[in-house]
Amino acid sequence: MPIPIGLQLYSVREDCKKDLPGTIAAVAKMGYAGVEFAGYYDYSARDLRAMLDDNGIHCFGTHIGIDQLLGDNLPAAIEFHQIIGCKFLIVPGLAEERRNSKPALLETARLFNEIAEKVAPHGMVTGYHSHHFDFQVFEGELAWDILFGNTSKEVVMQLDTSNTLHGGGDPVALLRKYPGRALSVHLKEYSETNPNAVLGEGAVDWDSVFEICESTGGTEVYIVEQETYAHPPLECARLCLEALKQRGKA
Numbered sequence: 001m002p003i004p005i006g007l008q009l010y011s012v013r014e015d016c017k018k019d020l021p022g023t024i025a026a027v028a029k030m031g032y033a034g035v036e037f038a039g040y041y042d043y044s045a046r047d048l049r050a051m052l053d054d055n056g057i058h059c060f061g062t063h064i065g066i067d068q069l070l071g072d073n074l075p076a077a078i079e080f081h082q083i084i085g086c087k088f089l090i091v092p093g094l095a096e097e098r099r100n101s102k103p104a105l106l107e108t109a110r111l112f113n114e115i116a117e118k119v120a121p122h123g124m125v126t127g128y129h130s131h132h133f134d135f136q137v138f139e140g141e142l143a144w145d146i147l148f149g150n151t152s153k154e155v156v157m158q159l160d161t162s163n164t165l166h167g168g169g170d171p172v173a174l175l176r177k178y179p180g181r182a183l184s185v186h187l188k189e190y191s192e193t194n195p196n197a198v199l200g201e202g203a204v205d206w207d208s209v210f211e212i213c214e215s216t217g218g219t220e221v222y223i224v225e226q227e228t229y230a231h232p233p234l235e236c237a238r239l240c241l242e243a244l245k246q247r248g249k250a
Helices: 009-018 020-030 045-054 071-084 102-122 143-148 161-166 171-177 206-213 233-246
Strands: 005-008 034-037 058-063 088-091 125-129 156-158 184-187 221-224
Touching: 005 009, 005 058, 005 233, 009 020, 009 034, 009 233, 020 045, 020 233, 034 045, 045 058, 045 071, 058 071, 058 221, 071 102, 088 102, 088 156, 102 125, 102 143, 156 184, 161 171, 161 184, 171 206, 184 206, 221 233
Parallel strands: 005 034, 005 221, 034 058, 058 088, 088 125, 125 156, 184 221
Antiparallel strands: none
8 A cells, every 4th residue: 555645734834823724624635644743733632633533634643842752741642642643753853962972862762762662552653853963973973873773663763854865864875774663754855956845856866765665664654844935835735745646656
C-alpha cells in the first residue's frame, strides 16, 4: 500500500490561528490523509478529534516539547494524544543545553529511551525531528549520530529533508545508515537559490529518498512541510501534494 501523506500544520499556521476547523477541512479536501499538529490553538482533545473525524482524516503525529513527555507531565500527554488518535509524539527541537555537547546529547538520548519505554504500552512512539544544528560535530561525531547511535530502535528518526541539507547533512545517507528508524519523514524542499521552493523545485533527491523510505526505512507516514511561501500557504500545501501525485505517491 502507498505510504499515507499528511501535512504538518505549521505549514499553514496563520490559517490555523484564524480558523483551525476550516483549515483542517481545506487540507482534507485537497486530498491529504492526515495532519501533524504543531500546537492545538486552545482546542480540547475531543474537539480536535471531532474535526479530524468530520473530515475523514487522521492525526499522523504531533510536535511536542520534551518537557511535556517527562515526569508528571507524561500521563496527561498520553491521555490527550490517545483521544486524538496520535501515535507519534515527536520532539521538534531541543533547548541548547540538551544538545550543545556530547555529554548533553547522551543524556538526551537516555531521556528519549526512557520516554519510548513508557509510551510503548499505549501504542505510541516518541522521536526527534532534525534541524540544521544537528549536523555539527562534537568530539569527532555528528550530533545526529551521537543521539541516534545511543537511542533504542524504538526512538523515531524524523528526518527533515530540507533541514538536513541546510545543516550540511545528507538525508539519503542518513536514511540508509539507520534502517527501520524513519517511521515518520518530513518532506520539505531545499534550494540554495530559491528559499520559497515547493516540493520538486529544489535539490532534494526525491527518488532516492522515496526508494529508501519504502524499502529499508520502515516509513509509515510522509509529512509535507512548507515554511516559506511563494504563494498563499494553503496553495503551497496543494502544490506540494500535486507534486507528490505526479511522482505516484498520492
